[in-house]
Amino acid sequence: MPATSITLLYVTVFVFSTTRLSTHARKEYERLARSDRRLFRRVDRALDRIAAEPGAGKPLVGPLKGRRSYRVASLRIIYRWHRGECLVLVLDIAERGRVYR
Secondary structure, eight states, X not given: OOOXXXXXXXXXXXXXXXXXXXXXXXXXXXXXXXXXXXXXXXXXXXXXHHHHOGGGSEEOOGGGTTOXXXXXTTEEEEEEEXXXXXXXXXXXXXXXXXXXX
């Protein structure tokens, strides 16, 4: 009986979402770029991670249900993930104390 060989092929597909910032989030992002370059770079890397892995943030509950929160130092990035459109909409970037209001 002839020998049978099996070849397994694993393919990893990376789908990046488009990231858009609300007007308010863009202002905070630009303010960070001017005032704290180190924190700005961390937020920038976090936005890249969120685009690559939108489920990375913590799902929020209560009145903020449907949104997610991603922590960067003392800041929180609040965003919505629109799966069907591969879109991440960043709503706010702010200190923890005022971002959930």
